[in-house]
Amino acid sequence: MGPTQQATDQTPAMAVIEAVASVSGRRIRSRRDTDGAEHDALPPLYETIDPDALNALFDSPDAASHSAVTVTFRYCGYDVIVEGPGQVTVTERERPERET
Numbered sequence: 001m002g003p004t005q006q007a008t009d010q011t012p013a014m015a016v017i018e019a020v021a022s023v024s025g026r027r028i029r030s031r032r033d034t035d036g037a038e039h040d041a042l043p044p045l046y047e048t049i050d051p052d053a054l055n056a057l058f059d060s061p062d063a064a065s066h067s068a069v070t071v072t073f074r075y076c077g078y079d080v081i082v083e084g085p086g087q088v089t090v091t092e093r094e095r096p097e098r099e100t
Contacts (some may be wrong), residue, residue: 012058012071012082013051017042019088020078048075058085 010018021028021042029041045051049071057069071082074093081089 010086011051011055012085012088013045013054015086015088016054016075016080016082016090017045019090020076020080023078023090023092024076026076042076045075049073054082058082 017028020026024042027041029044054071057071069084073080077093079091079093083089
């Protein structure tokens, strides 16, 4: 299992971006990135999953309703598991062995 990031004061989408940036060593893309140095920045999360929909799944004030929700997807070569607001696990995607 990979590193888990927990922070309840941020949206699940932001927790995913920060966790993948931390594990991968890549930058979080800024709207102010105009210098063309975006090759080391993470691509926008919306190219993989709808961030608003992800946030909405965990937007209930009733914490008990979150216990049954788990979202799993791939982003930037990593498997991402979101199990609650701010509870994100990121693992490097395993590559299948090649047959000889």
